[in-house]
Every structure is written in structure tokens, then in C-alpha cells.
Amino acid sequence: MTDITLEVNGTEKSLAVEPRRLLADVLRHEFGLSGVHIGCAHGACGCCTVHIDGVPKLSCLTFAVQCEGKAIATVESVGGPNAEHALQQAFKSEHGLQCGYCTPGFVMALIPFVEAMTSQRRMPEDDEIREAMSGNICRCTGYHGIVAAVRKAIGDQIAGGSNRS
Amino acid sequence: MRPASFEYHKAVDIEDAVRLLAEFGEEGRPIAGGQSLVPMMNLRLARPGHLVDINALPMTDIEFDDRTMRIGALVRHEEYGRDPRIGKHFPALLDAVHWIGHPTIRRHGSIGGSLSHADPTAELPAAAILYDASMVVRSLGGERRIAAVDFFESAYVTTLEPGELLVAVEFPIPPRSSAGSFMEIGERVGDFAIASVGAHLEFEQATITRAALVCCGADLVAIRAPEIEAFLVGKTLDAPQAVEVGRRFAAMVDPSGDHIASADYKRALIGELTRRAVEAACARAIESK
Numbered sequence: 001m002t003d004i005t006l007e008v009n010g011t012e013k014s015l016a017v018e019p020r021r022l023l024a025d026v027l028r029h030e031f032g033l034s035g036v037h038i039g040c041a042h043g044a045c046g047c048c049t050v051h052i053d054g055v056p057k058l059s060c061l062t063f064a065v066q067c068e069g070k071a072i073a074t075v076e077s078v079g080g081p082n083a084e085h086a087l088q089q090a091f092k093s094e095h096g097l098q099c100g101y102c103t104p105g106f107v108m109a110l111i112p113f114v115e116a117m118t119s120q121r122r123m124p125e126d127d128e129i130r131e132a133m134s135g136n137i138c139r140c141t142g143y144h145g146i147v148a149a150v151r152k153a154i155g156d157q158i159a160g161g162s163n164r165s
Numbered sequence: 166m167r168p169a170s171f172e173y174h175k176a177v178d179i180e181d182a183v184r185l186l187a188e189f190g191e192e193g194r195p196i197a198g199g200q201s202l203v204p205m206m207n208l209r210l211a212r213p214g215h216l217v218d219i220n221a222l223p224m225t226d227i228e229f230d231d232r233t234m235r236i237g238a239l240v241r242h243e244e245y246g247r248d249p250r251i252g253k254h255f256p257a258l259l260d261a262v263h264w265i266g267h268p269t270i271r272r273h274g275s276i277g278g279s280l281s282h283a284d285p286t287a288e289l290p291a292a293a294i295l296y297d298a299s300m301v302v303r304s305l306g307g308e309r310r311i312a313a314v315d316f317f318e319s320a321y322v323t324t325l326e327p328g329e330l331l332v333a334v335e336f337p338i339p340p341r342s343s344a345g346s347f348m349e350i351g352e353r354v355g356d357f358a359i360a361s362v363g364a365h366l367e368f369e370q371a372t373i374t375r376a377a378l379v380c381c382g383a384d385l386v387a388i389r390a391p392e393i394e395a396f397l398v399g400k401t402l403d404a405p406q407a408v409e410v411g412r413r414f415a416a417m418v419d420p421s422g423d424h425i426a427s428a429d430y431k432r433a434l435i436g437e438l439t440r441r442a443v444e445a446a447c448a449r450a451i452e453s454k
Contacts, residue, residue: 002173018170019170019171019172019173019216020167020168020169020170020171021167022167022168022207025167041166041167041207042203042204042207042208043200043203043204043270044204046267046269049269055272056269056272057269057272057273058200058269058270058273060203060207061199061200061203061204061207061273062199062203063173063199063203063216065173066173066196066199066218066220109268109269131268131354132268134267134268134354134355135266135267135268135269135270135355
């Protein structure tokens with residue numbers, strides 16, 4: 001067992017973990033963050049995407065021991081209990097989800113992209129959006145609704161100038 | 166599935182890393198981005214007893230001198246893929262980077278990790294072989310360089326010995342009058358390639374003076390085609406006989422069929438990708454003049 005301290009969604013916690021434990025499992029079981037979904041557990045589906053020091057990473061390809069001293073953010077940190085982030089709201093209004101299993105991964109993978117486009121005040125081409133989400137698999141929507149949600153989130157934020165995160 | 170048990174060690178510098186790797190021998194594996202190694206561990210295709218985390222090591226620079234581009238083993242795909250000097254000198258490498266995984270994978274995966282992993286369908290080993298790159302390898306015994314063509318032995322097998330660490334890869338800078346291209350086909354963007362072909366052409370005026378071709382998908386390692394490269398020399402950029410070049414490459418290779426594509430399909434694909442890569446390299450050459 002290895003002692004580590006992680007800052008997860010703003011709260012620090014020290015715990016002892018086996019080196020072989022995946023960050024995804026530690027977040028789910030030791031931190032109770034069930035929004036971290038595990039689809040394939042080998043880096044193919046994107047469901048388990050979290051932010052480590054602000055950068056999206058697959059938590060199934062990351063060992064918790066590697067995250068000593070790092071700040072981790074999961075979907076639970078986004079938009080409050082009512083999921084009020086512009087991207088979450090756009091997923092809802094544009095039918096960007098059905099079963100919802102992949103949604104936390106999409107949201108965490110796409111937030112930096114949406115923020116970058118918003119700060120550049122630029123509406124990306126659909127190809128760029130599809131490239132940005134190409135590491136995430138959705139078996140329900142056929143992706144059109146997700147592309148529409150990204151466009152709406154960027155459009156709304158450029159128009160409104162606020163990021164309700 | 167989940168990985169088997171291992172001990173975790175965080176190396177503080179290169180000396181520390183090679184000392185740890187020497188101590189653990191066959192049981193030790195370095196981990197950088199983990200984008201290839203951890204899937205293998207999760208599927209228990211890899212069961213190293215010791216992981217040596219090398220992410221803190223100073224191997225993160227891209228350096229140019231007159232003759233060589235040296236990329237530190239820890240430089241992430243996203244970073245060198247954004248470097249304008251890569252596109253200028255090594256267009257086929259830049260093309261290849263875009264075919265590596267997905268944005269999240271490119272952000273964390275490293276050039277040294279991908280080369281050491283030596284997936285038979287991976288883009289970087291092919292690009293390294295295309296451009297005659299050298300692997301810079303460190304161990305307790307010192308440093309040695311291994312030519313890319315000698316580095317890749319088989320699928321997932323390199324000539325790295327236990328206790329050795331890839332610290333950088335050096336690409337000789339081609340002459341100014343050169344162009345290249347890299348073409349790939351997979352089932353979906355980010356999937357493993359069914360086949361890919363890279364082309365590098367050097368030229369004077371409108372005549373090809375040197376050519377290099379590389380192909381993934383035909384064998385357990387990326388292969389060059391010296392006879393067909395020689396055939397390209399003397400051809401002109403506006404009529405490189407790309408269809409014939411593709412036909413010859415397809416006739417030369419002996420791919421194995423798998424659950425995705427038959428051997429015949431792969432052979433035809435390699436011919437077509439060769440044609441496209443040569444034509445795209447020629448178009449870029451003409452554009453650059």
C-alpha cells in the first residue's frame with residue numbers, strides 16, 4: 001500500500017492505496033464519485049474522463065499513486081446539483097444524451113474545448129467538434145445531438161458572455 | 166479487467182530511472198503517459214512487477230541544430246504535433262501524428278512511449294523508419310544510438326535491453342528541397358490502422374533525387390521498399406508514376422488477413438495508399454517551389 005494525498009473536487013484527502021488501483025476505481029469507491037463511469041477500462045471509450053490539474057485525462061489509464069499532490073475534478077464539480085453548466089444544459093435541450101452513461105466523459109472532455117472556443121469567440125466547424133469528441137463513444141445519440149449541444153453551448157456563452165460553471 | 170499487482174517507483178532523474186530499471190531487469194517497465202502500457206496491463210497482456218514512473222525526467226525538449234532534430238522521449242504527441250518546425254521539415258511525421266489515437270491520448274502519450282511500445286500498426290515507428298531516425302538509449306553502461314530500422318524487431322518487441330531507457334529520438338533534417346506525406350486507413354479515426362504508407366521525396370528542380378517509402382500493415386514491423394524507392398528516383402514531380410509505384414509496393418508485400426480485412430484487401434489498400442502518399446508528397450513539393 002502507498003500513502004497518497006489527492007485533492008478531489010476541491011477537498012483534500014489522504015488514503016492508502018495499492019499501486020495497481022486505477023484512479024477511476026479510487027474516485028468511485030474511496031471518494032463516492034459515481035459520476036466517473038467506467039466503460040471499457042482500456043482507454044477506448046472516454047467514459048471515465050476527468051480533469052487532472054485542469055487537463056482531461058482517462059482515469060482508467062491512470063494509477064491513483066501517480067496523482068499524489070494533484071488536483072482532480074470530476075463531473076460532480078461541474079454545474080452544481082442541477083447541472084447548470086451551459087454545456088450540460090445544452091446536452092439536455094439538444095438531445096445530447098439518452099441513457100447518459102457516456103455523458104460525464106463527454107462533458108469533461110469537451111469543457112476545455114468549449115471554453116477555448118468561447119474565449120476566442122469562435123464557432124468551430126462541425127469537423128472540429130467531432131475531432132474534439134473523437135475519443136468518446138456514445139451508443140445512443142448517433143452524435144448529432146452532441147455536436148448540436150456543443151454548438152449551442154459555445155453560441156450561448158459567446159452571446160451571453162457568462163460561463164455558468 | 167484490472168492490472169496485476171506491481172510496485173511503483175517514481176524516478177527523480179535519468180540516472181535514478183536507469184538504476185531502477187537495471188535493478189528490476191525484465192520485471193521493470195518505465196511508464197510515461199501510460200496510453201499504451203496501461204491498457205495492456207488492464208487486459209493483463211502486460212504484467213510488469215515494477216513500474217518506474219519517468220514523468221519527472223528532463224526529457225521534454227525539442228532541439229534543432231543544423232543537421233538534427235532531437236525530440237526528448239517525454240515530449241507528448243500534442244506538443245510536437247503543434248511545433249511548426251515539424252511540419253516544415255518532416256511533413257509525413259506531422260501527418261502521422263494526427264492519426265495517433267484521440268485528442269486526450271495525444272495530450273498524454275509520449276513519443277518515447279509509442280516508439281518503445283512498438284505496436285505494429287503504430288504511426289511513429291513508421292515515421293521514424295521513413296526518416297532514418299536514431300533512438301538515443303541510456304543505461305547504467307552509458308548511452309548508445311540505435312537506427313530506427315534496427316530498433317523494431319517484431320510486434321511489441323524492440324532491441325531495447327532490460328535496464329535500457331529510450332531518452333530521445335533524433336531525426337536527421339532532410340534537405341530543403343524535400344516533401345512528404347503519410348496516409349492511413351482504419352475503421353474509425355483513432356482506431357488501429359489497417360494499413361498506412363508514408364512517403365518522403367527529395368528533389369532538384371522537378372526531378373526526384375531520393376525517395377523513401379514506409380508501410381505499416383504488411384508485416385509485424387513497418388517496412389521500407391528500397392527497390393521501389395530506387396524506381397522513383399529520376400521521375401518528375403508532375404508525373405511520378407504513382408499508380409505503378411503503388412502496384413509494385415502491393416506486389417512486394419505479403420500481409421496477413423485478420424477479422425477486419427483480408428490479405429487481398431490489405432494488399433490492394435497498400436497499393437492505393439502508396440499512390441496517394443506519393444501524389445500528395447509530389448503536390449506538396451510542387452507547391453513549395
